[in-house]
Amino acid sequence: MASPAVDDYLKTIYAHTEWQNDPITPSVLAGALGIAPSSVTEMVKKLAAAGLVSHQPYGAIRLTDGGTIRALGMLRRHRLIETWLVREHGYAWHEVHDEAEVLEHAISDRLLExxxxxxxxxRFDPHGDAIPDAAGHIEREPFVLLGDAHIGHRGRVLRVSDRDPDLLCAIEDAGIQVGSEFVVGSPVPEGAEVAIWLTV
Incomplete structure (x- = not known):
């Protein structure tokens, strides 16, 4: 099943549980991909038949070991490209996600290396997401979502979600970036509590 669509599904399934523990459901997957639920149902059946996911009707979708390896390969591509665009081509961190979505399917393994x-x-992309190495190993520090941290919690910003470019701009305008020291209770842009992860 070598296709960009399959890779996008696997990457999205993996990313859903990267920073929280609830497995993804077909309806959430459909919303994340912007695809009709009926299309997701058909693709998930194909992914399950290929041994890339496990899924029971109306239940959550989980990656198999093979699906996880392939998803990590796509995350590696996406995050290296984002890092490359920021460091070498002057992109801002709110501009790279959509560009990387296109390029991750186009570049060769040789160019990626x-x-x-x-x-x-x-080891990390501009948003603080860990970049898997070529063998698929990935490392993360213990974390807490800003909205779940208690008032007075002191931590370093580990990750900022890249899903909302406008929120990324607002967070940057507030002087918050990956690596910033942070005390919970400090004013943050609206929506940031669900977009910033801190060290515990």
Whole structure:
């Protein structure tokens, strides 16, 4: 099942549980991909038949080991490209997600390896998401979502969601970036409580 659509499904399923524990449902997957639920149902059946996901009708969707490996490969591509666009081509962090969505399906493994080497094998992308290495290993620090942290919690910003470019701009305008020291209770842009992850 070599196709960009399959890769997008697997990457989205993986990303859903990367920063929280609830598995993705078909309706949530449809919303994340902007696709009709009926189309998602058909594709999930194909993914299950190919051994890439496990799924019972009306239940959650989980990646198999094979699906996880393939999803991590796509995340590696996406996040290396985002990092490359920011560092080498002057993109702002709110501009790279959509560009990377296109390029991740187009570049060769050889070019990806060259980009990784050129960038010095980065471990994190501009939004703080961990970049899997070529073997599929990925590392993360313990974290807490800003909205779940208690008042007075001190931590470092680990990750900022890249899903809303306008919110990314507002967070940047507020002087918050990956690596910033943060005390919960400080004013943050509206919506940031569900878009910022801190060290515990």
């Amino acid at each position: 060259s980009i990784d080497e050129q960038l010095g094998r980065p």
